[in-house]
Amino acid sequence: xxxxxxxxxxxxxxxxxxxIILMSCNNSxxxxxxxxxxxxxxxxxxxxxxxxxxxxxxxxxxxxYYDEANLLxxxxxxxxxxxxxxxxxxxxxxxxxxxxxxxxxxxxSKESYIDSKIWKEKIKNGENPIVxxxxxxRYKNGQWDVDYSGYSPGFCIRDTDHHLxxxxxxxxxxxxxxxxxxxxxxxxxxxxxxxxxxxxxxxxVKWVKNRSEYMLEPFDVKYWEMxxxxxxxxELGHYLKDGKRMNAEEYIRRYKIFAKSMKNEDPTIxxxxxxxxxxxxxxxxxxxKDREAPIDFISFHAYPxxxxxxxxxxMIQKTSEINIAVKKINNWLEEYRxxxxxxxxxxxxxxxxxxxxxxxxxxxxxTLWSAAWIGEMIKAGVDIALQWDMFSTKDEGGHxxxxxxxxEKIPRSQYWxxxxxxxxxxxxxxxxxFHVPSFVKVFATKNDKFVSLMIINGSEExxxxxxxxxxxxxxxTKGEVIDFSRKQYLLDTNSLVPIRSEKPVIGKLKLNREMKxxxxxxxxxxxxxxxxx
Numbered sequence: 001x002x003x004x005x006x007x008x009x010x011x012x013x014x015x016x017x018x019x020i021i022l023m024s025c026n027n028s029x030x031x032x033x034x035x036x037x038x039x040x041x042x043x044x045x046x047x048x049x050x051x052x053x054x055x056x057x058x059x060x061x062x063x064x065y066y067d068e069a070n071l072l073x074x075x076x077x078x079x080x081x082x083x084x085x086x087x088x089x090x091x092x093x094x095x096x097x098x099x100x101x102x103x104x105x106x107x108x109s110k111e112s113y114i115d116s117k118i119w120k121e122k123i124k125n126g127e128n129p130i131v132x133x134x135x136x137x138r139y140k141n142g143q144w145d146v147d148y149s150g151y152s153p154g155f156c157i158r159d160t161d162h163h164l165x166x167x168x169x170x171x172x173x174x175x176x177x178x179x180x181x182x183x184x185x186x187x188x189x190x191x192x193x194x195x196x197x198x199x200x201x202x203x204x205v206k207w208v209k210n211r212s213e214y215m216l217e218p219f220d221v222k223y224w225e226m227x228x229x230x231x232x233x234x235e236l237g238h239y240l241k242d243g244k245r246m247n248a249e250e251y252i253r254r255y256k257i258f259a260k261s262m263k264n265e266d267p268t269i270x271x272x273x274x275x276x277x278x279x280x281x282x283x284x285x286x287x288x289k290d291r292e293a294p295i296d297f298i299s300f301h302a303y304p305x306x307x308x309x310x311x312x313x314x315m316i317q318k319t320s321e322i323n324i325a326v327k328k329i330n331n332w333l334e335e336y337r338x339x340x341x342x343x344x345x346x347x348x349x350x351x352x353x354x355x356x357x358x359x360x361x362x363x364x365x366x367t368l369w370s371a372a373w374i375g376e377m378i379k380a381g382v383d384i385a386l387q388w389d390m391f392s393t394k395d396e397g398g399h400x401x402x403x404x405x406x407x408e409k410i411p412r413s414q415y416w417x418x419x420x421x422x423x424x425x426x427x428x429x430x431x432x433x434f435h436v437p438s439f440v441k442v443f444a445t446k447n448d449k450f451v452s453l454m455i456i457n458g459s460e461e462x463x464x465x466x467x468x469x470x471x472x473x474x475x476x477t478k479g480e481v482i483d484f485s486r487k488q489y490l491l492d493t494n495s496l497v498p499i500r501s502e503k504p505v506i507g508k509l510k511l512n513r514e515m516k517x518x519x520x521x522x523x524x525x526x527x528x529x530x531x532x533x
Contacts, residue, residue: 040468041467041517042469043432043444043468044433051427054421054422056383057377057378057382058084058086059086060089060386060387061350061388061389062089062092063092063095064092064099064169064171065169066391066404067170068170068171068175070409071171073409083415083422087188088187089188089190090176091173093350094234094235096227097192097194097195097196097235098192098194098195100144100146100156101192102151102154102173102203104149104150105138106134106146107154128164129166144157144162146200153168156169157195159236160195160236160240173204180219181219188347188386189221190227191204191225191226193227193255194230194236198261198262205221205224205265205266206265209265223269224262224269225271225349226254226258226259227251227274231277248286251274255273263294270345271296272295272345273295275349276300276301278301278303281300284300284332285332288329288336291336297345301351302325302350303350303351305369306354307354312365312458312460313438313458316439317439319373319376320376322382323379327380347383350386350389351385352366353366353369357397359397361397361414362414364413365522366412366413367414367416368457368523369417370414370417370418371417372441372443372456374418378429379429387418392404400412401414401415410498411498411501416488416489420454424452424528425452426446427447429443436466439459440456441456442456450529453527455517455525456523463518463519465516465517466516466517467514467517468516470513473511477530478509478511479528479530482504482506482526482527482528483504484505485522485524488501488503488504489502504526509527
């Protein structure tokens with residue numbers, strides 16, 4: 001009987017152990033992983049560094065469809081100045097292929113005052129109520145005859161026959177040029193190569209350059225892009241009049257004509273393309289291969305994550321895809337233009353976490369992802385980068401740094417990634433030795449005063465603990481620690497308006513040559529180490 005009882009006890013004990021193991025597996029998502037001692041980061045300031053122009057990598061996009069009241073909002077202006085954007089691109093993505101930038105003698109007034117009842121009736125009858133503000137006699141042979149001897153706000157068309165759109169934006173390119181000029185930022189212009197003409201583009205170059213002849217301060221426009229995402233079927237101009245689709249041959253044919261016409265007006269400008277819609281880099285190899293095409297920069301867009309992506313641990317790994325794209329471009333330059341390789345810049349003229357504007361574009365995931373993306377672009381050797389964009393907002397989310405419907409203009413999540421890079425990181429990239437999990441990103445920079453180490457924890461559940469080795473410091477060195485987490489930024493998931501959107505916390509930190517660093521889930525930590533002569 002005693003033997004049987006012992007056997008039963010052993011059996012029950014085994015069952016209990018198995019149940020505990022099964023329960024642990026089911027709750028594994030909630031386990032905090034203590035990684036102390038397993039991971040390490042070593043900074044060596046004596047390693048070779050790569051210089052970069054930080055402000056040119058913190059650019060953004062603006063559009064003629066923005067309400068001027070938003071651009072003049074004092075909170076917005078103050079916040080934007082804190083990013084120090086070195087370059088801002090206009091006139092606004094796909095609108096580039098639909099816009100007559102100048103409407104002189106065609107568009108008779110910037111606003112049309114029509115009774116709302118009449119407006120609705122005209123729409124119902126298939127008419128365009130906006131035409132009352134236009135001189136329709138200047139529509140000739142499928143084109144609008146603009147008088148470039150003066151300037152009036154431009155206008156949009158809705159098809160390749162140049163029929164007028166019923167919306168022409170809430171501002172114009174003159175206002176946007178002045179706005180950008182007020183920030184001492186450079187302007188990048190994307191000309192209409194989808195439905196426009198070489199003369200239309202050349203007149204824009206001429207207008208910008210010749211302002212000084214009329215005792216007006218000229219705008220600083222060095223960079224001119226040829227069309228916008230013309231490899232994409234969503235773009236006006238992708239489908240040609242003969243029914244065929246835009247291809248590399250046709251794009252390059254137009255590119256060369258436009259570039260010649262524009263450089264005739266100002267040989268000092270920089271022209272580039274193919275403004276590919278993704279890191280598949282459509283038309284770019286063919287453009288580089290054609291030595292008759294003048295190229296000052298190569299441009300493309302990047303929205304690496306898919307609409308289904310939600311887990312930041314997976315999404316943050318896609319930031320490294322920029323290295324593959326840039327390597328391809330550099331290989332093509334080496335193969336086809338080895339003598340020009342060092343002069344031709346690489347520009348990502350639109351970027352964001354994904355194309356679909358959902359909650360991941362405006363919650364803290366995009367702060368962490370974008371901070372990592374900027375670091376990966378620098379590491380890859382990108383010269384120019386422009387976030388998309390200032391204000392884009394949809395019911396489900398938004399690419400915009402700000403919500404255009406929100407009066408106070410409270411920064412959304414992505415804003416803080418640019419803020420952290422501008423305020424706390426240097427302008428020389430340092431290669432760093434580290435052993436970390438895949439959901440953690442590490443970047444190090446320096447300037448004349450500080451070495452800055454940025455660590456990003458992309459895990460929603462797990463702390464990250466690492467040993468940090470600083471062999472170059474002395475025993476009395478004190479540094480700064482900058483922390484950003486859900487304590488600083490929290491989104492209301494119902495209204496999609498930030499509950500909190502605050503600056504990072506800055507504190508003092510006693511540094512040792514070997515020390516432990518802890519990052520809470522979904523957080524960024526920057527450690528700044530002073531450099532003493």
